[in-house]
Amino acid sequence: MDLAVQRPKKRLFLGMLLLAMLVLAALFGGIWKISYLGLENIHEGLAQWFGVLLAASLLFGILVVVNMALAVKGLPYLSVLQKQTYQMIRFLFPMAVRIGGLLGIRRRKLEGSFIAVSNLLFARRGIRVPADRLLVITPHCLQLADCPHKITRDPKNCKRCGRCNIADLVNLSEEMGFHFLVATGGTLARQMVRETRPKAVLAVACERDLMSGIQDVYPLPAVGVLNMRPNGPCYNTKVDMDEVRKALEAVILPKDGK
Numbered sequence: 001m002d003l004a005v006q007r008p009k010k011r012l013f014l015g016m017l018l019l020a021m022l023v024l025a026a027l028f029g030g031i032w033k034i035s036y037l038g039l040e041n042i043h044e045g046l047a048q049w050f051g052v053l054l055a056a057s058l059l060f061g062i063l064v065v066v067n068m069a070l071a072v073k074g075l076p077y078l079s080v081l082q083k084q085t086y087q088m089i090r091f092l093f094p095m096a097v098r099i100g101g102l103l104g105i106r107r108r109k110l111e112g113s114f115i116a117v118s119n120l121l122f123a124r125r126g127i128r129v130p131a132d133r134l135l136v137i138t139p140h141c142l143q144l145a146d147c148p149h150k151i152t153r154d155p156k157n158c159k160r161c162g163r164c165n166i167a168d169l170v171n172l173s174e175e176m177g178f179h180f181l182v183a184t185g186g187t188l189a190r191q192m193v194r195e196t197r198p199k200a201v202l203a204v205a206c207e208r209d210l211m212s213g214i215q216d217v218y219p220l221p222a223v224g225v226l227n228m229r230p231n232g233p234c235y236n237t238k239v240d241m242d243e244v245r246k247a248l249e250a251v252i253l254p255k256d257g258k
């Protein structure tokens with residue numbers, strides 16, 4: 001049972017990605033060795049070219065992970081590698097989860113660490129958008145399960161009784177001017193992104209949904225706020241409104257544009 005959001009360490013995710021790269025290097029080495037004679041029989045020098053190709057892919061992968069680490073550390077980094085960074089994460093993450101499992105690291109912890117890294121990369125890009133170009137998406141489980149009001153599609157149907165955080169978010173959206181939507185799943189969330197055409201997204205969700213959601217909406221920049229699950233997953237969840245307000249203030253451009 002989750003009583004509070006744990007603050008994951010960014011280096012955990014980066015460390016596991018590097019470990020996954022090492023495993024991949026060993027795998028590539030094995031593939032190269034096994035295929036060497038066969039490739040040389042097909043054409044002389046083919047095995048060398050294949051080796052160069054594998055080594056180049058590995059070096060590029062290491063460059064992407066190291067670049068991410070530099071960004072996280074606040075050091076100069078190559079911002080042009082953003083697309084490759086997300087592709088690399090998508091490719092290496094399943095392997096990192098398996099290695100983490102062998103070391104006793106839970107998937108959720110790794111996902112939380114990814115969100116911390118991703119939020120930091122978002123902050124380093126210095127992204128700020130007008131309030132009306134920001135979409136805030138929360139999962140349906142943030143609404144109290146016994147509330148009779150239908151708030152998906154139109155959260156303003158909330159009667160603001162204050163028993164759950166939906167009222168806080170509706171009030172905040174009116175105060176700050178951002179789009180606020182409650183999604184029942186990834187498909188609806190993506191549809192909402194298409195309809196509102198935001199320049200950035202702030203999502204409130206669990207580690208798993210934020211991990212996939214942030215990658216799904218790419219190249220749209222997205223910042224994630226973890227929810228709290230005092231009643232177990234996907235049921236009467238909550239969010240720290242101070243954390244949401246802080247994240248919003250960092251993303252939304254002040255009205256005078258400064």
Ligand code: SF4
Pocket residue numbers: 143144147148149151158159160161162163164165166167
């Ligand atoms: S705050 Fe809104 S959504 Fe939450 S229980 Fe009350 S009426 Fe329902």
